[in-house]
Amino acid sequence: MPIVLDSPVAVRRVAMDLLARREHGRVELTRKLRNRGAADELIEAALDRLAEEGLLSEARYLEAFVSYRARSGYGPLRIREELTQRGLARGDVEQALRDSGIDWREHLQATWQRKFAGELPRDIRERAQQGRFLSYRGYPADLIGRLLSGAQCDD
CATH class of the missing domain: 1.10.10 (Arc Repressor Mutant, subunit A)
Incomplete structure (x- = not known):
């Protein structure tokens, strides 16, 4: 039997259940509560309160x-x-x-190492293939270019 989200308590309970599983952004949590049938005014009030209490944090x-x-x-x-x-x-x-403090060069190197076993491209086709993969993964073109040209990423 589905839970009816027609009261502030019910909306808060479902929101807290979702937050207990993992962190959510406000927009994402609003969408999930709306899909479960909660009214917008109940959602906003519940999320405002959760944010004030520190339970919802962007x-x-x-x-x-x-x-x-x-x-x-x-x-x-x-x-x-x-x-x-x-x-x-x-x-x-x-x-x-x-x-985040993440060293993106290091992450690029590790991703490339896992996918291509650290083998530099032998020809233009392989270079394009590796470049497309790393670009799709979201790494900047300048870092990819340096990596695939064999330049050390530590400079």
């Missing part, structure tokens, strides 16, 4: 998302795009990427 959500996606082998361009598509402010996303 900063924590951004930190967790950036960390998770980086560990999964994705670069800053892809992560930025995904967060922007999720309705987060561009400035907040940029700040989260800066504050």
Whole structure:
């Protein structure tokens, strides 16, 4: 039997259940509650209260998302795009990427090493293939170019 979200208590309970599983952004949580049938005014009130209590935090959500996606082998361009598509402010996303302390060169090297066993491309076709893969993963073209040309990423 589905839960009826017609009271502030019910909306809060479902929101807290979702937050207990993982961090959510406000836009994402609003969408999920709306899909479950909650009224917009109940959602806004519940989320405002959760934010005041520190249970809903965009900063924590951004930190967790950036960390998770980086560990999964994705670069800053892809992560930025995904967060922007999720309705987060561009400035907040940029700040989260800066504050993450992630060495994107190191992550690029590790992703390339896992996918291509550290073998530099032998011809233009292989270079294009490796470049497309790393670009799709969200790494900047300048870092990819240096890596695939055999230049050390430590400069």
